[in-house]
Amino acid sequence: MTKMFATIQEVxxxxxxxxxxxxxxxxxxxGTMKDPAxxxxxxxxxxxxxxxxxRLEAVxxxxxxxxxxxxxxxxxxxxxxxxxxxxxxxxxxxxxxxLAMKREKATYMLYLRLASEAxxxxxxxxxxxxxxQEANHKLRFEIEYDDVVLKEN
Numbered sequence: 001m002t003k004m005f006a007t008i009q010e011v012x013x014x015x016x017x018x019x020x021x022x023x024x025x026x027x028x029x030x031g032t033m034k035d036p037a038x039x040x041x042x043x044x045x046x047x048x049x050x051x052x053x054x055r056l057e058a059v060x061x062x063x064x065x066x067x068x069x070x071x072x073x074x075x076x077x078x079x080x081x082x083x084x085x086x087x088x089x090x091x092x093x094x095x096x097x098x099l100a101m102k103r104e105k106a107t108y109m110l111y112l113r114l115a116s117e118a119x120x121x122x123x124x125x126x127x128x129x130x131x132x133q134e135a136n137h138k139l140r141f142e143i144e145y146d147d148v149v150l151k152e153n
Contacts, residue, residue, distance in 0.1 A: 005114075008123055012060045015130050018107060019053035022046075025103070029096075032089040038096055045100060052133065073135040076142040078150075079105050094149040097141050104138035 005011045023046045030042035079101035085091070087099055108131050115127035 005123060008126055009060065011123055011126055012056055016053055016056045019049050019056060023049035029087055034089050038093060041093065041096060073132055076139060076146065078142040078145050079138060094145065097145045097149065101138050101141045104134050104141060108134035108138060
């Protein structure tokens with residue numbers, strides 16, 4: 001059963017908690033990495049999640065303009081072609097990117113589902129904006145995967 005939200009403030013609290021969880025996830029993974037470059041990559045992912053959290057907190061304080069959900073979300077669909085991966089301390093960069101893509105896709109799908117179940121138009125628009133943001137994160141990882149991994153093969 002999907003969590004139901006009564007107010008936009010509850011939506012924002014939920015999204016802020018998700019970003020904090022993602023920060024913790026990437027930070028924890030960074031701590032297990034033997035390769036310094038991998039450690040740095042995960043620390044950068046973690047830092048981005050804190051930036052997203054800060055943006056959501058600004059929205060919660062009323063410091064955000066209207067939401068524009070009219071732009072299409074570009075798709076590469078690389079993540080959909082890759083198998084699920086398990087985090088490990090010796091994973092390669094390609095595996096780390098796959099993990100990040102899959103995680104961002106799952107969050108994107110969650111926000112889409114919550115948008116479809118929202119009780120008000122402003123709440124649905126906020127969830128769609130959050131979904132759009134997650135889709136862009138996934139796209140960023142897919143572009144990196146395409147530029148680094150697929151071009152090497």
